[in-house]
Amino acid sequence: MEKKQFKAESKRLLEMMINSIYTQKEIFLRELISNASDAIDKIYYKALTDSTLVFDKDSYSIKVTADKEHRTLTIRDTGIGMTAEELENNLGVIAKSGSLAFKKEHASQDGHDLIGQFGVGFYSAFMVADEVTVTSRALGSTQAYKWESTGTEGYSIEPCEKADVGTEITLKIKENTEDESYDEFLEPYRLKSIIKKYSDFIRYPINMDVTTNRPKEGSETELEPHQEEQTINSMVPIWRKNKNELTAEDYEKFYAEKHYGFDKPIKHLHLSVEGAVTYQAILFIPETIPFDYYSKEFEKGLELYANGVLIMEKCSDLLPDHFSFVKGMVDSESLSLNISREMLQHDRQLKLIAKNIAGKIKSQLQSLLKDEREKYEKFYTSFGRQLKYGVYHEFGAQKEALQDLLLFHSSQEGQLVTLDEYVSRMPEDQKYIYYATGESIERIEKLPQTELVTDKGYELLYFTDDIDEFAIKMLMTYKDKEFKNVSSGDLGIETQENQTDQEKQENQELFDYMKAQLAGKVSNVRASQRLKKHPVCLSTDGEVTIEMEKILSAMPNNSHVKANKVLEINPQHEVFHSLKAAFENDKDKLNLYTTLLYHQALLIEGLPIQDPVEFTNDICKIMV
Numbered sequence: 153m154e155k156k157q158f159k160a161e162s163k164r165l166l167e168m169m170i171n172s173i174y175t176q177k178e179i180f181l182r183e184l185i186s187n188a189s190d191a192i193d194k195i196y197y198k199a200l201t202d203s204t205l206v207f208d209k210d211s212y213s214i215k216v217t218a219d220k221e222h223r224t225l226t227i228r229d230t231g232i233g234m235t236a237e238e239l240e241n242n243l244g245v246i247a248k249s250g251s252l253a254f255k256k257e258h259a260s261q262d263g264h265d266l267i268g269q270f271g272v273g274f275y276s277a278f279m280v281a282d283e284v285t286v287t288s289r290a291l292g293s294t295q296a297y298k299w300e301s302t303g304t305e306g307y308s309i310e311p312c313e314k315a316d317v318g319t320e321i322t323l324k325i326k327e328n329t330e331d332e333s334y335d336e337f338l339e340p341y342r343l344k345s346i347i348k349k350y351s352d353f354i355r356y357p358i359n360m361d362v363t364t365n366r367p368k369e370g371s372e373t374e375l376e377p378h379q380e381e382q383t384i385n386s387m388v389p390i391w392r393k394n395k396n397e398l399t400a401e402d403y404e405k406f407y408a409e410k411h412y413g414f415d416k417p418i419k420h421l422h423l424s425v426e427g428a429v430t431y432q433a434i435l436f437i438p439e440t441i442p443f444d445y446y447s448k449e450f451e452k453g454l455e456l457y458a459n460g461v462l463i464m465e466k467c468s469d470l471l472p473d474h475f476s477f478v479k480g481m482v483d484s485e486s487l488s489l490n491i492s493r494e495m496l497q498h499d500r501q502l503k504l505i506a507k508n509i510a511g512k513i514k515s516q517l518q519s520l521l522k523d524e525r526e527k528y529e530k531f532y533t534s535f536g537r538q539l540k541y542g543v544y545h546e547f548g549a550q551k552e553a554l555q556d557l558l559l560f561h562s563s564q565e566g567q568l569v570t571l572d573e574y575v576s577r578m579p580e581d582q583k584y585i586y587y588a589t590g591e592s593i594e595r596i597e598k599l600p601q602t603e604l605v606t607d608k609g610y611e612l613l614y615f616t617d618d619i620d621e622f623a624i625k626m627l628m629t630y631k632d633k634e635f636k637n638v639s640s641g642d643l644g645i646e647t648q649e650n651q652t653d654q655e656k657q658e659n660q661e662l663f664d665y666m667k668a669q670l671a672g673k674v675s676n677v678r679a680s681q682r683l684k685k686h687p688v689c690l691s692t693d694g695e696v697t698i699e700m701e702k703i704l705s706a707m708p709n710n711s712h713v714k715a716n717k718v719l720e721i722n723p724q725h726e727v728f729h730s731l732k733a734a735f736e737n738d739k740d741k742l743n744l745y746t747t748l749l750y751h752q753a754l755l756i757e758g759l760p761i762q763d764p765v766e767f768t769n770d771i772c773k774i775m776v
């Protein structure tokens with residue numbers, strides 16, 4: 153059976169091309185400059201195999217000129233140019249990329265790689281221009297040709313004069329409409345910023361005539377306008393430079409120029425990776441926290457370049473959430489771009505890069521923690537919370553990777569400690585990693601529940617962040633040691649029993665009475681094993697602690713999760729004797745004491761008292 157070729161309605165296709173591929177008009181300049189750079193690169197490639205050609209990098213450049221009066225924008229290059237046939241084939245056939253064909257013919261030998269591959273970028277010029285004129289003279293030819301088009305209406309090609317080899321593309325910029333302004337594409341400052349944004353690392357100079365003011369000759373005060381040619385782009389990307397030639401200041405300058413932050417980064421990472429995936433990256437760990445970091449407005453991500461051309465300003469897929477504080481860029485030749493170069497076609501390479509980067513950031517943080525503790529603590533003060541979120545996130549999928557980066561305040565030396573440091577100095581008889589929760593260190597230090605643990609000389613971790621306990625619950629153990637909240641359950645510490653069975657029985661009756669009195673408020677009343685000096689505290693049975701209840705009930709989707717509260721009474725305290733006496737002789741008094749002790753325990757925990765007036769009246773009652 154005869155196979156037929158698809159036909160395309162070229163006018164419609166071009167219209168779609170011009171209006172549907174790109175989301176931002178400004179990228180037309182990126183596309184035309186990339187083409188110009190490719191055209192110069194082609195001479196370079198040819199020279200590699202053609203001994204009659206000498207490639208002197210300094211004699212090649214790209215020039216962008218805006219003429220407001222005539223509403224034209226010209227992009228001129230000293231590249232390889234196009235013959236009439238090439239103009240016909242490359243600019244007259246949609247989706248035909250001369251650059252891709254060239255690349256296949258001259259396989260890259262030293263990392264120079266052409267940018268063009270889809271054969272559509274050129275047409276983006278029609279997003280901002282009514283008419284495009286291309287004048288080109290091919291290398292080795294004396295005859296030049298002019299290609300002209302108003303877009304969907306077709307094009308014409310005719311011979312013309314051109315003094316030098318290369319291509320000049322002139323756009324007749326559209327008139328403003330009610331919704332769109334095109335004037336910006338004739339403004340030098342705007343053009344400069346587009347060039348800086350997308351094409352800063354094009355290898356050849358991109359020049360513009362810039363008007364500046366200079367002192368008038370013979371006058372010290374008067375200025376006169378003066379036009380000079382300026383190179384707009386930085387050309388050599390810092391990430392392609394040799395690490396050994398760069399100083400800390402170079403990286404700091406790059407950080408500031410790229411507006412990654414106003415601070416000085418704590419650390420930078422310069423990566424040049426080759427293998428399953430090839431990429432270069434410069435990553436920074438900032439010192440100070442962006443004002444919107446812990447808000448919904450904050451957008452994580454790294455700048456993504458393909459072959460030195462900016463593709464995405466914030467590629468979020470490159471960073472896991474727990475490292476969302478990292479700033480920087482990635483440049484890779486191995487990305488499959490989609491046709492608009494605004495997205496990636498499929499993200500296998502990107503996933504590989506992201507995984508690789510996450511590993512590098514982790515090791516960087518580890519070595520910072522090991523070798524530059526002070527800096528790490530500074531970093532941790534700003535971003536530690538994010539690491540703890542990382543431990544908790546996705547049911548602890550990253551907990552193994554992140555647990556050694558965590559720091560907590562501790563009862564020892566008042567310093568931040570790692571879990572490893574804690575465990576390595578645990579006395580042999582210590583069963584658990586103890587922690588206490590509260591809104592501040594000062595408050596935790598005063599918690600009665602900590603008495604027994606600190607009395608034993610055991611170190612205590614202080615959890616002051618909302619996320620702390622949730623993250624630890626996700627970890628469950630560290631080096632086979634379980635975590636234990638000092639306010640919950642059995643602390644696993646042997647205490648001296650000096651009560652007879654009969655005393656225990658009598659006490660139990662008292663506690664049962666008190667429990668009935670506090671029905672619905674606490675699930676139990678019992679003699680405390682954790683109190684030394686204080687008469688009373690609240691503890692919990694089960695997984696949910698009081699701190700967790702507080703946090704969960706403050707959330708917008710209040711889950712009504714309640715902690716199983718237990719009122720613990722210190723049997724060694726004098727108050728206990730008063731309770732016993734009241735139990736024997738005066739139940740009204742016992743009722744009053746029970747309510748008072750319960751309210752005291754709530755206050756110690758930072759929990760609200762339902763009826764503060766009743767509480768103060770109760771205090772008055774015992775005073776009179």
Ligand SMILES: Nc1ncnc2c1ncn2[C@@H]1O[C@H](COP(=O)(O)OP(=O)(O)OP(=O)(O)O)[C@@H](O)[C@H]1O
Pocket residue numbers: 183187188191229231232233234242243248249250251252267268269270271272273274275319
């Ligand atoms: N300034 C130029 N000098 C020489 N050839 C050019 C120039 N501009 C475009 N061309 C030729 O026209 C072809 C089509 O350009 P176009 O920008 O549409 O696609 P591309 O650059 O190949 O691919 P992409 O769509 O990925 O940018 C190029 O491949 C190149 O052969």
